[in-house]
Amino acid sequence: MQANELISPDKEKCVRCDACVDICPMHVIHVDEDGYPQAVGKAFLTCINCGYCVDVCAPGALRHRVRKRSVNPTAALHAALKRLRAARERDDKTKRGESK
Numbered sequence: 001m002q003a004n005e006l007i008s009p010d011k012e013k014c015v016r017c018d019a020c021v022d023i024c025p026m027h028v029i030h031v032d033e034d035g036y037p038q039a040v041g042k043a044f045l046t047c048i049n050c051g052y053c054v055d056v057c058a059p060g061a062l063r064h065r066v067r068k069r070s071v072n073p074t075a076a077l078h079a080a081l082k083r084l085r086a087a088r089e090r091d092d093k094t095k096r097g098e099s100k
Helices: 019-023 074-096
Strands: 007-009 029-031 037-039 062-064
Touching (some): 019 029
């Protein structure tokens, strides 16, 4: 990891599932042209260092400049489930033709 990088994936472990992108509450992680996660622009100014991106990474492929992987990633998993449920509800409403 270079000094100016906020996050860095281990490309041999990363399965390019986008879980880290989906979980980031500040939306500072996007995928590069090869499908690997990368921090956007000046993400270090926006990132709240919650560590969810590192905790939700099942293969342990993501490294964060400030945060380490938690021993108990429960908070990240709860946040991931909450976002997944919200996305499913939006999809269901769209399929039924309901508006916001």
